[in-house]
Amino acid sequence: MSGLFGTETVDLVATWVAAAVTIVVLGGLFGERRLFGWSQHLLAGLATGFLALIAIDEVIVPRLVEPIADGGADRLELWLGLALVGLTAGAPWLPRIVSAVPISLIVGSLAAFALGGAVIGTVLPQLIAATTVDGESTASTVTSALGAGVTALVLVGFLHGIPRGRVLSSARSAGRWLLVAGIGGWLGYLLLSRLVLLLDRIGFLLGDWLGVGR
């Protein structure tokens, strides 16, 4: 619901197409699988097309091809980038040891950035925030201690294959239940988001398409 749909032909066509596809997807609830499957293929096709468009239009051409064409032929990193793109595109036909190079670079660099950022941006500041006790209220201290306790129990819940006594087994069991409770809470939040999405689509059908309540 953009709230700014106009009344030109193109706006009306867009609204009708969106309404039709929404009805087709909702039809999946009633067992209409063929049209629902078709709509899934349509979504996958559109997403793939959009991805290809972004990759070519906003990444490969302006960041790689154009700089090379504009006199950057002596820039080694651009040719290296182009070679990596070529290796990725030709992966199905290349030996695994060659095609694995760009993927390894991507995975390795992402892991390095993610790990460094997690330590600098999350672990250290959160530890400092959690362990600062000056001027802290009793409730806040108890909450921090509870948080640390839950974290420790959940971590213990991941212990596998080491000798353990009754205390450690109980802690591990408690940690697993806490983990399940956490996942349950997260699913509850997810349910709310999806519910709002469903309401949004019904609101679109009623308001923007049928004009009910406008």
Place this chain on the structure above:
Amino acid sequence: MTDRRALLQRAAPAVLLVALGIALIVPAPDALRLAVDDEAAERWNAALDALPAEATVLVAHDPDLGTYAEIRPTARAALADLMARDARLVFVSLTPEGRALLVAELARLERAIVNRARLLDLGFVPGAEAALVSLAAGPTVPAEAEGAIARDLAAEEVGAIDGLLVVGGNDLGPRSWIEQFAPRVGDLPVLAITPTVLLPEVQPYLESGQLDAALTTPREGAAYRAAVELEPLERLREPVEPSALGVLVGLLAAIVVLGQAWGARVGAAVRGANREHEPT
């Protein structure tokens, strides 16, 4: 499966859709009013008030399709609010999904005849975390970009930015920006609009002060939208507020479905136990 059970299974979704449709049309009672969480809205407004005059705000627009419906009214109100405060908005997306939604939002702003000179689209930046690091080193201004924002950004790089607004989804939300971008750019106010599903992720950063303000739940968003004055950009506000009654009906339906699944499981266990005790 009996005919009655099959009929029920077919009819249940229709009943749910009709009930949700009615809930959307019927006005919700005051007891279900969403706009009651004033604390988050006040903190949000205080963070916006603290921005300098004609601030340049980097808008990281990376929501996802599955949760955008929840935050869209708040995100649109926040953009309109920033523009009503004469802020200059620099948009960037790091996920293809976020880029698709941003293209639609920019088209919407253009339709609303917003002053285009106060907007700059940096486009899609690939590379996830690596892209965040490169943005912190200095955003690449598109060659065709013109105007004061583009010039300032090209000259001062990230120093030209006065604040960061993250419109987040499941990928590259506030956590990624706080981990990769914020430590590299110094003391920059960070605000976030996220769906409820990211609340457990965002809350620690709010508590530690790494995030200046966030609108995370439907209640917080509704409280902010109810309080914000958008004149002369009131047309950018979504005309219809989300229905609290619809959410309640949907949650009740979800509880019924969960109860039915739980009941079926318990019933199967009882029947299994009875069979074990039956004399052979």
